[in-house]
Amino acid sequence: MSKIARRKFIQLSAATAAGCFMQTSRNAKAQDLPQLALDDPMAQAMKYVHDASSVDPSSRNNPAADQTCANCALIQGNDGDEWRPCQIFPGKAVNAKGWCSVWAPIA
DSSP states (O other): OOOOOHHHHHHHHHHHHHHHHOOOSSOOOGGGSOBOOTTOHHHHHTTOBSOGGGSOGGGSSSOOTTOOGGGBTTBOSOTTOSEEEBSSSTTOEEETTOBOTTOOBOO
């Protein structure tokens, strides 16, 4: 089991809880959602970038070069879509090639 710092655990818990309490009247589709902007306060707080290759792998909590939104457990939508909904950013679409500090491996 990996060690998660207390601050990281609290961030993950808060983001997950927010996603659980959000209700939508229909399923979110990436083409219906606005793209997450890099200057969005939540994106900045989670260190989101549109291109994961721009992030130094050694600076990540779980250092690995192959972390992208497309292989994160929190992304939704269809595999292969360039922009997809994410549980961390309700109502916004993230780039499948992107990355944020809440990245979690698919179980």
